[in-house]
Amino acid sequence: MARNGGQLLVDCxxxxxxxxxxxxxxxxxxxxxxxxxDTGGTFDFVLCRNEGGASFMAAAYGKLTGTPGIxxxxxxxxxxxxxxxxHTAQQDSAPMLVFVGQVGxxxxxxxxxxxxxxxxxxxxxxxxxxxxxxxxxxxxxxxRAWKTAITGRPGPVVIALPENVLSGLTDVQPLPGPAQYxxxxxxxxxxxxxxxxxxxxxxxxxxxxxCNWSTEGSNALQTFAENSDIPVVCVFRYQxxxxxxxxxxxxxxxxxxxxxxxxxxxDADVILAINNRFGENSTExxxxxxxxxxxxxxxxxxxxxxxxxxxxxxxxxxxxxxxxFATALAQxxxxxxxxxxxxxxxxxxxxxxxxxxxxxxxxxxxxxxHLRAVLPSDVIVTNGAGNFTAWPNKFFxxxxxxxxxxxxxxxxxxxxxxxxxxxxxxxxRTVICFxxxxxxxxxxxELATATQAGAQxxxxxLNNGIYGTIRAHQExxxxxxxSGTTMTSPDFPALARAYGFYAEHVENTEDFxxxxxxxxxxxxxxxxxxxxxxxxxxxxxxxxxxxxAGKDNH
Numbered sequence: 001m002a003r004n005g006g007q008l009l010v011d012c013x014x015x016x017x018x019x020x021x022x023x024x025x026x027x028x029x030x031x032x033x034x035x036x037x038d039t040g041g042t043f044d045f046v047l048c049r050n051e052g053g054a055s056f057m058a059a060a061y062g063k064l065t066g067t068p069g070i071x072x073x074x075x076x077x078x079x080x081x082x083x084x085x086x087h088t089a090q091q092d093s094a095p096m097l098v099f100v101g102q103v104g105x106x107x108x109x110x111x112x113x114x115x116x117x118x119x120x121x122x123x124x125x126x127x128x129x130x131x132x133x134x135x136x137x138x139x140x141x142x143x144r145a146w147k148t149a150i151t152g153r154p155g156p157v158v159i160a161l162p163e164n165v166l167s168g169l170t171d172v173q174p175l176p177g178p179a180q181y182x183x184x185x186x187x188x189x190x191x192x193x194x195x196x197x198x199x200x201x202x203x204x205x206x207x208x209x210x211c212n213w214s215t216e217g218s219n220a221l222q223t224f225a226e227n228s229d230i231p232v233v234c235v236f237r238y239q240x241x242x243x244x245x246x247x248x249x250x251x252x253x254x255x256x257x258x259x260x261x262x263x264x265x266x267d268a269d270v271i272l273a274i275n276n277r278f279g280e281n282s283t284e285x286x287x288x289x290x291x292x293x294x295x296x297x298x299x300x301x302x303x304x305x306x307x308x309x310x311x312x313x314x315x316x317x318x319x320x321x322x323x324x325f326a327t328a329l330a331q332x333x334x335x336x337x338x339x340x341x342x343x344x345x346x347x348x349x350x351x352x353x354x355x356x357x358x359x360x361x362x363x364x365x366x367x368x369x370h371l372r373a374v375l376p377s378d379v380i381v382t383n384g385a386g387n388f389t390a391w392p393n394k395f396f397x398x399x400x401x402x403x404x405x406x407x408x409x410x411x412x413x414x415x416x417x418x419x420x421x422x423x424x425x426x427x428x429r430t431v432i433c434f435x436x437x438x439x440x441x442x443x444x445x446e447l448a449t450a451t452q453a454g455a456q457x458x459x460x461x462l463n464n465g466i467y468g469t470i471r472a473h474q475e476x477x478x479x480x481x482x483s484g485t486t487m488t489s490p491d492f493p494a495l496a497r498a499y500g501f502y503a504e505h506v507e508n509t510e511d512f513x514x515x516x517x518x519x520x521x522x523x524x525x526x527x528x529x530x531x532x533x534x535x536x537x538x539x540x541x542x543x544x545x546x547x548x549a550g551k552d553n554h
Contacts (some may be wrong), residue, residue, distance in 0.1 A: 003174075005135040005166040006031025009099070011174035012142045014043050018070050020424055022046045022057040026074020028101020028114070031166040033072075046424055046453050051078045053417040053446040055085020055098065059156070060382070060405045060418035063094040063211045064425055068149045068157075075101045075160075076114025079121070084411055087125050089156040091409040093210050093277065095149040096156035102131060104163040118160040127155030135168035139175050151181050153277070153304035154212055183321030184303050190318045191328045194272065194299050197316075198228060198334035201270040201297075203341050207253065208242060209235035209276025210322060217323025218400070220330040221274070222246055227333035230272075231342040233261055235282035237393060240404040244397040250345035251352070253282040255410075256390055256538075260348030262288065270297045275322035277302075278311045279408065286311070301325045353395060360536035363509045364462065367530070368395040370513055371432075377401045379430045380422045382457075384415035386436040387468035388532075390539055413442025416459060420446055423455035423525075430520070431457035437489050438467045447499035447527075456501060456525020458516075461492055464532040472537055472546055479550035496527035503527040 048054035058069030122129035236254030300314040308317040355365035378401040419433035496503035502522035519526030
């Protein structure tokens with residue numbers, strides 16, 4: 001039976017296992033939209049309000065599920081809007097497929113309406129960017145794109161779809177189903193050597209990252225770490241891939257790194273790095289480890305050979321998936337007397353939850369203590385970017401069933417779309433989004449998407465009237481010279497109610513517990529607007545203290 005390219009594309013995605021997609025409609029891919037008319041309940045299209053929100057949703061969906069998040073956008077402005085989610089998926093190592101409409105082949109190279117060279121545009125942002133030049137090649141390219149997105153270091157793939165390719169007819173059959181790509185396994189001699197090095201180490205650290213851990217892999221790593229008495233640290237915003245309640249979990253190597261984590265990495269004699277790329281935030285600007293040869297003995301494990309030795313030259317480089325490696329490593333412990341190395345780091349992590357009263361009508365330290373007590377064990381937490389992210393990133397313990405969706409790219413506006421995607425993926429779970437007042441306004445229009453899709457999370461807006469991160473930098477470097485960081489915002493509860501959400505303003509800390517209970521009980525999702533003082537800019541330093549330190553330094 002002859003199909004047009006749009007039908008063939010959709011049939012291939014369904015065969016590969018795609019069940020949800022996110023996008024904004026465009027005339028450049030009308031045959032795809034037509035094919036999606038008949039796939040409701042099998043392959044759903046979530047209608048978004050902006051391509052940036054749609055791409056964030058697809059990136060978060062891929063990070064949460066381990067299968068490619070699917071995004072459809074139109075050419076030109078649609079693709080440029082979607083670029084923020086593509087960049088986020090790349091830095092998060094999250095699997096994602098972005099389909100972009102394209103001008104017909106007969107118009108290519110003329111700067112036709114909304115024409116862009118997508119492989120050139122996204123070649124350095126996505127893991128792979130391509131353009132399909134023939135309707136007959138759709139199954140071939142889609143199979144390769146899916147495989148590219150999920151294997152090695154997962155990431156986003158951008159596929160341009162010329163109009164004539166989508167409208168063309170073909171007798172080529174869709175893909176029969178997904179290929180099975182087994183996770184790369186480690187060399188057993190390298191695993192034994194790793195265990196031997198750790199067995200004699202006095203100050204070892206396990207540093208892990210990435211979103212493609214399985215429950216079995218994470219459990220195996222925890223078993224090995226606990227049996228070997230080795231502290232475990234996550235890289236920036238990957239707390240949820242390891243049980244934070246384990247006595248071996250000692251914190252996050254990321255923005256606002258606590259002193260004990262910094263000391264663990266700096267003073268370690270052996271670092272076992274599993275599934276992480278060495279980013280700026282997890283290395284304090286590449287200062288905790290010397291480039292290119294660290295003082296610490298480094299063992300780096302990654303499924304992609306391109307990550308091994310990219311920045312730091314390891315003593316042992318092991319090309320392996322994280323789950324296969326952790327399973328092999330856990331077959332035998334590497335126990336050695338380590339004194340109080342791990343105990344002190346764990347104690348410092350737990351002590352970090354204790355805070356003085358904060359100078360704010362709503363005290364976020366007390367809010368987080370309440371949330372730690374009442375949220376279900378399988379909660380999904382999301383956030384965008386800003387000073388407010390210290391709260392979900394530093395003051396919540398992620399148990400084995402909890403998840404964190406937060407952007408390594410530091411992209412504002414990610415939290416709300418990510419929370420919607422999480423509710424689309426798993427409607428029965430509690431999803432909490434932390435958003436600053438500036439961060440929320442980057443994608444607040446996606447609340448309409450949430451209502452239409454029946455995927456309404458709980459959003460906590462930490463409303464302090466400023467762009468807090470930049471204000472902190474201003475006061476440090478240009479104290480008392482505030483420029484471009486003070487905001488006038490709308491009535492957030494009224495706005496949320498207009499989108500169909502339950503919403504209320506929370507004036508004081510004492511009001512939060514009851515307000516949050518009402519939010520949890522609401523069947524329409526909820527937005528709580530928290531009255532946060534700008535003075536309580538960080539958990540441990542007030543705005544006045546930051547300003548005074550800036551003056552002293554000057």
